[in-house]
Amino acid sequence: MLVIFHPDADDREILAVLDRIHSTGAGSQRVDGAEQTVIGVIDADRDHIASLELDADPGVDRVVPVSSPYKLAHKHRHDGAPYPVTVGGVAFGGPTPEFRLILGPCAVETREQTMAAAIACKAAGADLLRGGAFKPRTSPYAFQGLGLDGLKILAEAREETGLPIVTELTDLRDIDAVVRYADCIQVGARNMQHFPLLTEIGRAGLPVLLKRGLGASIDDFLLAAEYILTEGNSEVVLCERGIHANATPARSCLDLAAVTVLKEHTHLPVIVDPSHAAGRRALVEPLALAAAACGADGLIVECHPDPKQARCDGPQAITLDVLDEFCTRVRSVAAVATA
Ligand code: PEP
Ligand code: MN
Numbered sequence: 001m002l003v004i005f006h007p008d009a010d011d012r013e014i015l016a017v018l019d020r021i022h023s024t025g026a027g028s029q030r031v032d033g034a035e036q037t038v039i040g041v042i043d044a045d046r047d048h049i050a051s052l053e054l055d056a057d058p059g060v061d062r063v064v065p066v067s068s069p070y071k072l073a074h075k076h077r078h079d080g081a082p083y084p085v086t087v088g089g090v091a092f093g094g095p096t097p098e099f100r101l102i103l104g105p106c107a108v109e110t111r112e113q114t115m116a117a118a119i120a121c122k123a124a125g126a127d128l129l130r131g132g133a134f135k136p137r138t139s140p141y142a143f144q145g146l147g148l149d150g151l152k153i154l155a156e157a158r159e160e161t162g163l164p165i166v167t168e169l170t171d172l173r174d175i176d177a178v179v180r181y182a183d184c185i186q187v188g189a190r191n192m193q194h195f196p197l198l199t200e201i202g203r204a205g206l207p208v209l210l211k212r213g214l215g216a217s218i219d220d221f222l223l224a225a226e227y228i229l230t231e232g233n234s235e236v237v238l239c240e241r242g243i244h245a246n247a248t249p250a251r252s253c254l255d256l257a258a259v260t261v262l263k264e265h266t267h268l269p270v271i272v273d274p275s276h277a278a279g280r281r282a283l284v285e286p287l288a289l290a291a292a293a294c295g296a297d298g299l300i301v302e303c304h305p306d307p308k309q310a311r312c313d314g315p316q317a318i319t320l321d322v323l324d325e326f327c328t329r330v331r332s333v334a335a336v337a338t339a
Contacts, residue, residue, distance in 0.1 A: 088164025093269025202231025251279025
């Protein structure tokens with residue numbers, strides 16, 4: 001952090017600020033320029049220094065943060081190189097990324113529905129199967145998922161297709177069950193800042209698909225990843241899934257700039273969920289193509305054998321008969337983007 005003084009700040013004001021910085025235990029480096037003095041704050045407790053509100057002190061022009069608040073999620077940790085996260089033998093991101101497709105229903109509803117979707121996803125070239133056994137629903141009256149029975153159905157679908165499974169954990173009480181059946185734990189948008197959940201997931205030993213919160217900034221998102229990384233779990237795939245914005249005609253506003261910005265800041269792979277951003281089927285493919293074009297490492301997309309009968313997110317589910325063509329088209333755009 002840099003404290004920059006007004007050109008007319010006097011030495012008494014500068015020394016007073018230095019005293020306040022040192023009172024927190026931080027060090028300092030003072031540079032007296034031709035016009036202005038600048039103090040570099042070293043080894044600071046960021047929150048403690050911020051609480052001093054130094055920018056209001058006499059003589060101070062402004063305070064500029066220079067280091068990143070997240071240490072392990074920052075790409076400097078990996079010498080600037082992208083890091084491949086492996087889920088059930090499938091690598092996301094990394095130096096020679098392959099575009100990955102996670103397909104499947106929003107929720108596991110029945111064995112038949114999940115199996116039909118899983119077989120079609122496999123045939124269309126999916127890399128992973130998605131499906132929620134624990135559903136975080138806005139309404140307490142909506143279908144909440146099949147729970148443990150849903151996990152068992154997912155495991156059966158993996159057995160049948162060979163596709164590794166991604167499923168959401170919403171509650172710490174279910175962590176052992178999810179770890180037992182899944183290949184990757186999904187953290188949903190609503191739980192991105194459920195910090196005790198992130199900490200336990202960091203200790204659980206499975207890769208994580210971390211979705212961006214509905215109003216989360218890039219710093220919020222990467223600090224959520226940091227909670228997992230600090231527990232020794234470096235296998236985190238980030239997922240942009242749209243943020244709330246009043247003016248968007250879709251369910252959420254898909255923030256594709258975030259894909260590029262995240263890749264500027266972190267070595268972690270970044271995928272996109274066009275389904276939850278879209279909210280309706282007609283928007284899913286255009287958003288998916290755009291995500292592939294802007295350099296995402298993959299997509300997570302909802303599909304259903306009979307969307308009209310779906311108990312969760314039917315209007316945004318693409319049907320199984322279009323999966324083949326959908327996958328071919330997004331993969332061809334991704335190939336152009338990385339060529
Ligand atoms: C989901 O993937 O089914 C889901 C609930 O997504 P999100 O947390 O992004 O809303
Ligand atoms: Mn859904």
